[in-house]
Amino acid sequence: MKALLNNSFLDLLRTQTVAGRQLRELLLLTVFLVLIWGVTALLSPRFLSLDNLSDILVQAAPLGFVVLGQMLVIVVRGLDLSVASIMATAAVLSIGANDSIVSIVILALGVGFVVGAVNGYLVAYRGVTPFLATLATMIVLQGIRFAYTKGAPGGSLPETFRWLATGDIAGIPVSLIILAVVAVAIYWLLMRSKFGYQIRLFGDNPQSAYMSGVPVRKIQMIVFVISGVLAALAGLFLVGYVGIVDNWTGQGYALDSIAAAVIGGASLRGGKGSVAGVLLATLILVSLFNIVVILGLSVEFQLVIKGTLIILAAAVYLSKSRD
């Protein structure tokens, strides 16, 4: 920590550089998270108990997976409205058809892969707006899922699933470990690989990227596939956490993941997004629910706060980028 706080860090924080601005946004998010946690802890000491905190983290995991994919899509000027539908469909189809955990996971991720590829194909090769392409797949998936289950999903959840979603290794929740692995992978992909540079450049200016020889179609395609696969993974974890397979699993995750990505610093105008930022934002969104409950407020308050936060965050980032 000391090394981080040396002069160059403070210098970077003050500059107008791309990295400096990103760092300031991260700091702002961290301060905000600490602030709301601090205030809640003052009002209700129970909040900071290890149990409660780990509960928040475990709850945050499924949304975390979705947000990481959603963020990548938003960086390339897209939007993925189909993530919630993918979550439910992957879970329902795979668990309905299988008993063994390996085949469930393979089947679920396969569903995510295929749907992501369809989204990517429509956007990259057919020129459909991401909004409409993913809206359409969202609705189609909904139909397929209900038609397959005839409205009542079946199949039993293997015990291992419950453990993956709620269990822990040496006190650290398993889902959190997996999320961390995925997050590091995505971070590396975005910040250190050629592909990641291309993603960010494409998001900044698709025309310039094309003229610079960036394989623009391939990039959009892969990003949507990643988002689909991560959403399928999230579906399995959510089902494991809740313990019930439901046709509406993940309802609200599409808009929530977009909200978290935006609060975390991604811009719908593309080219901007950070792994740490969107994970912090996910944590903020998930803790809001917990905080409202612990403070004995009406549950709906979290909606009011959440909505305000979305607009506020977007406005703040906008005014910052104008400097």
Place this chain on the structure above:
Amino acid sequence: MISIDQGRSFKATLKTWARATRFESLHWVIIGLILMVFALGSIGSERFATLANIFNVQDQLVVLAIIALAQTLVILSGGIDLSFAGMLGLLCVFFAGFNAQDTQTLALAIAATLALGAFLGGINGVITAYVGVHPFIVTLGTSTVLTGLALLHSNQPSGSVALFFEDVVYARIAGVPCGFIFVICLYALTAFMLWRSNFGIRLYAIGNNEVAAQISGVPVKQTKVLVYAVSGLLAALAAIYMVGRFGVGDPRAGVGFDLRSITPVIVGGTLLAGGFGGVLGTALAVILLSLLANALNLMNVSSFYQWIVEGLIIICAVSVLVGRSKK
């Protein structure tokens, strides 16, 4: 050279009408599909082609039609409005909360609800136009806030409205339901305003090319605020109709309408990017989609398959439109 003194031929009049209603060849396809659904529906079910059933369709149609109309205006201006989920919920509980039993209270309730709708829509517009936040984010945010407020107000369907108002909503003039007539009037009025009012032309101008519009002296920001306010106003109308229909104000009345409102707009040929399209296309698309749902229902096709069909229609429509915009 165009002569203007000569009496205009029938063909020229027709051309003007086509331009005024923003009719385009794509709409023939939709009309063809409507006829096809009608034919298939009549074969598939005896009840389908009856007048009773056709008016039955309008029950499901009125709210969607009004919301899709609002969405059309916003999309034409180059924006998008995803706040209907929260907006309808809050406006429903607000209107029903008056418990209006006499004409006076009812008038007050209607006026207040319309004003609140326009005001809330206006907030969307102000944040979009003056702060510069993407309308998707703004309306997503306000929708969340409004849903929260509606649920805080009452978690269950609550309030009431005078029975005579419900009667009006259920009434039929010469066998045609009031709601149906109301929607037709609303669409006609909007189409007329788009053709004959400054607001209408400004809407197309900013949706088509915001920079050019600004250079030409169009008050871009004010127009944006106005279009979101009108969208809110229309949402209020839909909410009042819903309360009249169900007798109570349901805070969850708007669930799903945010995304559902977009399908007819797009299928009707309005470009998501703004500037091109019109209300006629939306009207035809609403008819097509509700007829289709109705036909499938009567043929005992599960609603699950209807979703698949709806999604595929969007993909087909958009693929056709992509080809068109590339020209």
Place this chain on the structure above:
Amino acid sequence: MSKAILAARKLSKSFGTNQVLSDIEFEVHPGAAVALCGENGAGKSTLIKLMTGLYQPSSGHIEFCSEKVNWRTPSEGIDAGVAVVHQEFSTMSALSVAENIFIEALPRTRWGLIDRKKLRVQTVNLLDSLEIQLDPDQIVAQLSVAQSQMVEIAKALRTSAKVLILDEPSAVLSQLETQHLFKIINALRLKGLAIVYVSHRLDEIFEICTDIAVIKDGVVTSAGPIADYDQQKIIAAMVGRELGDMFPPKASIERLSEVVLELQQLRNNSFDQAVDLSLYRGEILGIAGLVGSGRTELAQSIYGARAATGRVLLEGRELGKRTPSKCLSAGIAMLTEGRKTDGLFAQSSVAHNYISSTISKGASDFNIATDLAAQRSATVVAQFNVVVDDLGLPISHLSGGNQQKILLGRLLENQPKVLILDEPTRGVDVGAKAEIYRHLRALANSGLAILVISSELIEIVGLCDRVCVMRDGAIAAQLQADEISEDNIMSVAAADDSEQQPLDIEVQCVNVKSISSTQAPI
């Protein structure tokens, strides 16, 4: 002399730290036509936007009818009587001709509704008076570029304007259309209108203007009656230095022997014309022509950014299905015309912009060190003399000239054999221009083949070894050595298709090359 109707007094404008205009003094009188001259990026468009209320001045003010005014929106300027034909088209393609012309001034019925009948009559009358033949009900999206320009002009003239500002109105017009436009302008001027006319074509200025003001780097460097000027004096005031210093010496024609790039019957999707062309090692070939003559489309179709048929041979080998990415790896690199639209990554850092077409050069695709981009771009910054505080800054913080140097450096990272440069000095200050010309010549001397597209005739004439003039998507003439002059180029480029004008090489003209050899006076 009558009082000025529109004037700028000590007018300055800056965007952030970028001072675009400083202490501008400018005035225009009724019945006069002032030519506003200056190179691209000198600040002409900004001045016009300030004088019409689209921008607000940072300091100083605008005077209209000898009174200080403070217009906050374009409509206030329009209402007062300042009409503008903008350089960027301000037509709205989804609206009809009539709606475009009369937007924000639509005739109303007494109910406040738009009177469509009256709108039609008004439009027909206006178009008739201007002798423009267009259907008022046609959607502008269906019009040609020249026709939309006519809509633009009609739109500016719909009001009883006192001042008419035209920002490069003839850039897309043929000779016949330009003559038509001049007739309209002269008639209006004689009626007492004040005209501000911006153009790159100096011959036009002498034809219709009475006064001139020259802007260079945001300062008025010279102003007065047009009679006091000749072309050389204007050029000297615009460029601000001796032309001999601007352009390095050209290559000798004898050196051009080895064909690097050959186009055979290349035909793109915008024009029904095939292009055959050879590009030699070590030469700078200029492509001239009006806006819309197919220059950019030709470049894009070579680079694979536009669908085309025909063959493209690089060093004798045919390139199969071309895409920008394949062309880059084969050895063809292109600098695009619109720096903002398809050149820069505005929000990304200088370093990331620099490496964008060679991201993982010197590293593995999956492990690119965080500071690799900055290290690589540090060398080009030194080589091209780029002024930048920090390579991590968004490239939008840099001046146009420095941005262009970074983009040029980016192309060279691909080690190309052929460079296609579309408007390489647009929005670049004079100092940086001279540097870019020097670098281009050095690159050509080192064996690159360079294709330069430019609207600046001075640049084409001064820089290029050979020049192709395009018209309607085809190469209408090829010029070399002493044939390369502004007049020769324009007489081909703006010729009307109806009349086949033979190229007259004997015409006495201002030849920049001769200026550079005789050391023109400032």
